Amino acid sequence: xxxxxxxxxxxxxxxxxxxxxxxxxxxxxxxxxxxxxxxxxxxxxxxxxxxxxxxxxxxxxxxxxxxxxx
Amino acid sequence: xxxxxxxxxxxxxxxxxxxxxxxxxxxxxxxxxxxxxxxxxxxxxxxxxxxxxxxxxxxxxxxxxxxxxxxxxxxxxxxxxxxxxxxxxxxxxxxxxxxxxxxxxxxxxxxxxxxxxxxxxxxxxxxxxxxxxxxxxxxxxxxxxxxxxxxxxxxxxxxxxxxxxxxxxxxxxxxxxxxxxxxxxxxxxxxxxxxxxxxxxxxxxxxxxxxxxxxxxxxxxxxxxxxxxxxxxxxxxxxxxxxxxxxxxxxxxxxxxxxxxxxxxxxxxxxxxxxxxxxxxxxxxxxxxxxxxxxxxxxxxxxxxxxxxxxxxxxxxxxxxxxxxxxxxxxxxxxxxxxxxxxxxxxxxxxxxxxxxxxxxxxxxxxxxxxxxxxxxxxxxxxxxxxxxxxxxxxxxxxxxxxxxxxxxxxxxxxxxxxxxxxxxxxxxxxxxxxxxxxxxxxxxxxxxxxxxxxxxxxxxxxxxxxxxxxxxxxxxx
Numbered sequence: 001x002x003x004x005x006x007x008x009x010x011x012x013x014x015x016x017x018x019x020x021x022x023x024x025x026x027x028x029x030x031x032x033x034x035x036x037x038x039x040x041x042x043x044x045x046x047x048x049x050x051x052x053x054x055x056x057x058x059x060x061x062x063x064x065x066x067x068x069x070x
Numbered sequence: 071x072x073x074x075x076x077x078x079x080x081x082x083x084x085x086x087x088x089x090x091x092x093x094x095x096x097x098x099x100x101x102x103x104x105x106x107x108x109x110x111x112x113x114x115x116x117x118x119x120x121x122x123x124x125x126x127x128x129x130x131x132x133x134x135x136x137x138x139x140x141x142x143x144x145x146x147x148x149x150x151x152x153x154x155x156x157x158x159x160x161x162x163x164x165x166x167x168x169x170x171x172x173x174x175x176x177x178x179x180x181x182x183x184x185x186x187x188x189x190x191x192x193x194x195x196x197x198x199x200x201x202x203x204x205x206x207x208x209x210x211x212x213x214x215x216x217x218x219x220x221x222x223x224x225x226x227x228x229x230x231x232x233x234x235x236x237x238x239x240x241x242x243x244x245x246x247x248x249x250x251x252x253x254x255x256x257x258x259x260x261x262x263x264x265x266x267x268x269x270x271x272x273x274x275x276x277x278x279x280x281x282x283x284x285x286x287x288x289x290x291x292x293x294x295x296x297x298x299x300x301x302x303x304x305x306x307x308x309x310x311x312x313x314x315x316x317x318x319x320x321x322x323x324x325x326x327x328x329x330x331x332x333x334x335x336x337x338x339x340x341x342x343x344x345x346x347x348x349x350x351x352x353x354x355x356x357x358x359x360x361x362x363x364x365x366x367x368x369x370x371x372x373x374x375x376x377x378x379x380x381x382x383x384x385x386x387x388x389x390x391x392x393x394x395x396x397x398x399x400x401x402x403x404x405x406x407x408x409x410x411x412x413x414x415x416x417x418x419x420x421x422x423x424x425x426x427x428x429x430x431x432x433x434x435x436x437x438x439x440x441x442x443x444x445x446x447x448x449x450x451x452x453x454x455x456x457x458x459x460x461x462x463x464x465x466x467x468x469x470x471x472x473x474x475x476x477x478x479x480x481x482x483x484x485x486x487x488x489x490x491x492x493x494x495x496x497x498x499x500x501x502x503x504x505x506x507x508x509x510x511x512x513x514x515x516x517x518x519x520x521x522x523x524x525x526x527x528x529x530x531x532x533x534x535x536x537x538x539x540x541x542x543x544x545x546x547x548x
Binding site for chain 1: 220221224225228277278281282284285286287288289290292301302304305306307308309311312
């Protein structure tokens, strides 16, 4: 992946991060970048986690109802 | 109630914690829990989280004591944790040890959430290996789960676990040595630069390392308006699950080898190997050590002699592949006595961190009751130009009894070392070896190994040796 693609991906993700919130005021410490990014990542993986949980339930249901091999 | 006013000393590695500290008193280790941590400590103990974690061997057990603290205005409780036989550090761990420590941290975080608590820090130094398994040793790492708040230890988890594991897996296994340089884990911008481009295509590494690094750099020097966001419990659990998935998928295996084929290169006939094994067994039986350090343990052939007798044994080796293989073997066999660790004997772990005392040097963590120094003398004396007298001096500082193998110059392993270099080692003889070890150790027994030219020695440290470099004995450095 070239440098342009990497930077574009960062810009898109940061754009999403900055756009999706309500205002509050605070001083920023060096961990701000980690704090903000964690919120962004968690919002993405939350959706994936729901799908993962449902998939696990579906698999469990299928295998539970599958007749045992003799 | 006893007082700690006399004979107590603070453990230099625990001063950063605002909730309490470790101290030694009359040879036992205690932890002071400050009033500032009262709410969290009570929640840990009363919520059932402590019992749940201890029952699963995930958290070090402790007892509350009646010892009276120095500063009773600050101290809420004094607890006595179980004492570990040996403290190791992440720069001494192989890949799977760091990976298991990372997975343990995430498992604990998930369990803590079930009890309404959360880890407030994620230092790899809070994990130790006890009876063959990783275990959290910092009882004061928990705080009540704050609703709608992100994980405060997220950055530290990425720097202490994810980034070094990714570097070891994708770039070079030796990069765990970054822990020696960076006391608070690997800087993410450095990890991002060193990881190969293909890691940008793996979502979890892209997010938690590359974008994380960019985000830290972007916001690091800015004072900005921070937006208030809801960080749901579901999002928290999803984040932990995502980290667990990526850590679980990281793998490392020596290039071009299979574990089963690794380290079959033993320079002995069957007869010689059996005899050597028998002599070492006899020496260990005679000495009855409380603990053993095996220097240059390889994949633990001889460490296992002590390990099988449930003697706490630290098996050191310089080769990450050998340490990895031994750790995986010990884990599979549920060996609770052997702790495999990485160590370059010519540059052993130094004192690190604040005041050079936060992390102890190898020497400070000794002495071991018995040391095995088998088939390493030629690597030190010829491979690394360390004179016999300096080897004797060093070993006398880290052990009470020494089982050492002398490998003569005409041995094929020594000849291999001399193939590409001039033989300037005229003093490398068995006679000189004995003469230069004599001021430091008393030779109790020496037994030639059958079907080989090598000799095994059992030595005990002289009472006046091992107090550090003795200028009257050691030659001037060149």
